[in-house]
Amino acid sequence: MIISSPSDYRAAAQKRLPPFLFHYIDGGAYAEKTLRRNVDDLADVALRQRVLKDMSQLDTSIELFGEKLSIPVALSPVGLTGMYAQRGEVQAAHAADKKGIPFCMSTVSVCPIEEVAPKLGRPMWFQLYVLKDRGFMKNALERAQAAGCSALVFTVDMPVPGARYRDAHSGMSGPNAAMRRYWQAVTHPHWAWNVGVHGKPHDLGNISKYMGKAVGLEDYMGYLGANFDPSISWKDLEWIREFWKGPMLIKGILDPEDAKDAVRFGADGIIVSNHGGRQLDGVLSSARALPAIADAVKGQIKILADSGVRNGLDVVRMLALGADCTMIGRAFIYALAAAGQDGVSHVLDLFEKEMRVAMTLTSVNKVADITPDLLVQSA
Numbered sequence: 027m028i029i030s031s032p033s034d035y036r037a038a039a040q041k042r043l044p045p046f047l048f049h050y051i052d053g054g055a056y057a058e059k060t061l062r063r064n065v066d067d068l069a070d071v072a073l074r075q076r077v078l079k080d081m082s083q084l085d086t087s088i089e090l091f092g093e094k095l096s097i098p099v100a101l102s103p104v105g106l107t108g109m110y111a112q113r114g115e116v117q118a119a120h121a122a123d124k125k126g127i128p129f130c131m132s133t134v135s136v137c138p139i140e141e142v143a144p145k146l147g148r149p150m151w152f153q154l155y156v157l158k159d160r161g162f163m164k165n166a167l168e169r170a171q172a173a174g175c176s177a178l179v180f181t182v183d184m185p186v187p188g189a190r191y192r193d194a195h196s197g198m199s200g201p202n203a204a205m206r207r208y209w210q211a212v213t214h215p216h217w218a219w220n221v222g223v224h225g226k227p228h229d230l231g232n233i234s235k236y237m238g239k240a241v242g243l244e245d246y247m248g249y250l251g252a253n254f255d256p257s258i259s260w261k262d263l264e265w266i267r268e269f270w271k272g273p274m275l276i277k278g279i280l281d282p283e284d285a286k287d288a289v290r291f292g293a294d295g296i297i298v299s300n301h302g303g304r305q306l307d308g309v310l311s312s313a314r315a316l317p318a319i320a321d322a323v324k325g326q327i328k329i330l331a332d333s334g335v336r337n338g339l340d341v342v343r344m345l346a347l348g349a350d351c352t353m354i355g356r357a358f359i360y361a362l363a364a365a366g367q368d369g370v371s372h373v374l375d376l377f378e379k380e381m382r383v384a385m386t387l388t389s390v391n392k393v394a395d396i397t398p399d400l401l402v403q404s405a
């Protein structure tokens with residue numbers, strides 16, 4: 027299979043993974059309208075081509091919360107990453123580290139914080155969900171701090187899990203799920219050997235460590251439904267602030283009024299995100315939501331954005347729409363599933379190359395100059 031662009035990794039991942047895992051990554055909520063919009067709306071953003079401006083000195087780096095990033099990209103938190111590749115969180119974090127960008131570990135990762143953070147040359151970020159057990163949250167924050175995590179990403183758009191109907195069809199959930207998953211595993215021997223056999227233990231590492239016993243993946247969505255807390259409000263964030271001293275980002279903002287609340291609360295950053303189209307179907311794509319949010323809070327708080335970013339050109343588009351930095355989910359996960367750490371490194375290098383082309387042909391030689399001035403009406 028020829029891999030020449032980031033999007034080629036999707037097909038490669040589909041070949042390698044048992045269908046229940048591929049569709050868990052690839053799918054979205056309900057009719058997947060927002061999932062498609064995320065990609066389509068971003069691809070529709072037209073940039074102003076400008077030429078003959080001597081672009082020989084081009085710098086793709088940024089500074090964020092006192093850290094240098096070689097490109098304005100961070101890896102979004104993705105649950106169960108250790109099921110897509112052997113100890114997947116470790117591999118993805120190493121690739122991010124090598125590239126000089128942050129890896130953000132999900133609460134519901136397979137590898138626990140302590141397996142990943144000490145091996146890295148730069149601090150990772152940690153993402154927290156609101157679980158009913160506040161003892162777990164406090165424990166996770168203390169462990170993340172002890173492991174040197176430099177930023178906390180607090181995800182607020184999942185007080186309840188969205189309905190992902192693909193999962194029932196693929197065997198992630200639904201009738202006879204365990205039997206169907208077993209059959210899919212044995213018919214995908216590369217995955218079965220590398221991840222199924224040699225990628226153990228397969229549990230939610232951060233939660234197991236707190237509970238003192240393995241919290242398994244058997245009924246993963248059932249676990250999320252039972253343990254996620256729909257009572258979450260700004261009060262909970264104040265409680266978290268007491269335990270977390272570093273930069274705190276609120277992930278899942280899609281409305282300017284919520285962005286203003288985040289500024290009032292004193293957050294250091296927001297992540298404009300619809301969870302990659304996995305929660306409320308029909309909401310705006312991040313690309314469409316971002317300009318109004320940037321109008322409301324740009325300069326008062328760092329604006330990060332994810333959902334739909336598939337290549338380096340999309341990064342430039344998202345920045346032109348108002349983001350200070352982007353994050354990527356599926357784009358790195360497909361590469362991880364297909365080719366492990368090397369796949370993620372490759373995709374990040376492709377992102378940089380594509381960014382350089384986009385910056386050269388829009389005549390911006392530093393990231394701070396990527397502004398709405400680069401946008402042009404396409405129709």
Ligand SMILES: Cc1cc2nc3c(=O)[nH]c(=O)nc-3n(C[C@H](O)[C@H](O)[C@H](O)COP(=O)(O)O)c2cc1C
Nearest residue numbers: 051102103104105132181301302333334354355356
């Ligand atoms: C398989 C999968 C699992 C995810 N798990 C989490 C998670 O544990 N925590 C979280 O905050 N977001 C999670 N997300 C959302 C991502 O952090 C990110 O917002 C989303 O993937 C961005 O969209 P993109 O995939 O189009 O880049 C997950 C996304 C995917 C695809």
